[in-house]
Amino acid sequence: GAWSICGACTYIGRGSDRGETLLAFKLCCQWYALRQLRTGYRWPTLCLPLHALQFFCMAGLTPPIHPAILQFLVVVIVVMTVLILMASAYILVYFQAEEDRNTAWMPKVAVVLGLTLASLVVLLPPLDVANRSSGGELDVSLLYQVMFVSIAILVVVVIPFLIFYYEAEEPENARGQLCRAMVYEAVTLASAATVLVLMWIFLGRAQIPVTHYVYEDQFLDATAPTPAAGCGLGSGCVAGKSNFYEIGVTPVVYIMALSSFVGWFFLALFGGIGMAALPLDLMLAYKSRPQSISLQDYAKQRVMLHERAQRLRSIGQAL
Numbered sequence: 001g002a003w004s005i006c007g008a009c010t011y012i013g014r015g016s017d018r019g020e021t022l023l024a025f026k027l028c029c030q031w032y033a034l035r036q037l038r039t040g041y042r043w044p045t046l047c048l049p050l051h052a053l054q055f056f057c058m059a060g061l062t063p064p065i066h067p068a069i070l071q072f073l074v075v076v077i078v079v080m081t082v083l084i085l086m087a088s089a090y091i092l093v094y095f096q097a098e099e100d101r102n103t104a105w106m107p108k109v110a111v112v113l114g115l116t117l118a119s120l121v122v123l124l125p126p127l128d129v130a131n132r133s134s135g136g137e138l139d140v141s142l143l144y145q146v147m148f149v150s151i152a153i154l155v156v157v158v159i160p161f162l163i164f165y166y167e168a169e170e171p172e173n174a175r176g177q178l179c180r181a182m183v184y185e186a187v188t189l190a191s192a193a194t195v196l197v198l199m200w201i202f203l204g205r206a207q208i209p210v211t212h213y214v215y216e217d218q219f220l221d222a223t224a225p226t227p228a229a230g231c232g233l234g235s236g237c238v239a240g241k242s243n244f245y246e247i248g249v250t251p252v253v254y255i256m257a258l259s260s261f262v263g264w265f266f267l268a269l270f271g272g273i274g275m276a277a278l279p280l281d282l283m284l285a286y287k288s289r290p291q292s293i294s295l296q297d298y299a300k301q302r303v304m305l306h307e308r309a310q311r312l313r314s315i316g317q318a319l
Contacts (some may be wrong), residue, residue, distance in 0.1 A: 039077040069134045088115035156192045161185040200254045211240040
């Protein structure tokens with residue numbers, strides 16, 4: 001029936017190029033149309049999209065998508081990256097101290113990069129969902145790896161180096177300041193790399209839960225009817241046993257998992273403190289906000305300030 005034709009088309013498609021596979025799929029669609037005309041059924045037309053999708057999955061292909069969808073996703077990635085960079089720079093300029101203007105550019109670049117990477121990582125899951133729903137043409141897994149490795153480099157290399165460099169500030173000896181920061185950074189990087197390599201060697205494995213079934217009956221004829229219950233009592237299948245399939249992970253995947261695991265603790269710590277402190281800060285800021293005064297109070301404060309200034313001037317002249 002339908003599955004025989006689709007199975008034959010799938011077998012043809014596996015051993016040929018994409019054009020021949022699409023031709024086989026076209027033959028399968030024509031067979032559906034002929035069956036509809038012959039039997040008068042309406043269900044083949046209704047089920048055709050589902051069978052077509054399953055055919056592409058069995059053939060190792062992906063459903064054809066319009067190139068505009070891929071271009072739209074690329075444009076969204078570029079536009080959102082630029083907007084987040086601009087928003088991060090604006091936040092830095094808005095909250096920086098007046099004494100820090102036009103000084104210490106490298107820490108400011110690190111702050112902007114940190115805010116940008118943190119925001120882009122949050123936006124990766126919706127991008128992954130949109131990419132999968134449109135055919136999965138983008139390599140989102142590569143984007144995940146690039147983002148997490150960039151965050152690890154920023155945390156282990158860039159930020160500690162800047163801390164060591166500006167904490168050891170020596171205006172008369174800039175070269176010594178740089179050398180001292182590089183030595184401290186080398187020690188930090190070696191320690192982090194040693195711990196990471198040892199953890200990856202001894203703990204760099206993932207356990208995937210699986211269910212193990214054993215079939216202890218004779219094989220049935222392909223034309224014989226099979227029970228609708230599937231793998232159950234009297235069908236030759238032994239009840240499944242839960243087990244774990246252990247596989248090794250790459251260093252990049254282990255860095256991603258370790259940074260996510262550690263990041264949850266920092267999120268719980270700083271997120272909890274921030275959620276508790278934000279309402280209190282807002283109430284204190286509202287309480288201590290500048291308020292307008294009447295003309296009488298303004299004149300009184302002016303007289304008091306003038307008298308104090310006169311006393312301080314008299315004390316200064318006496319000295």
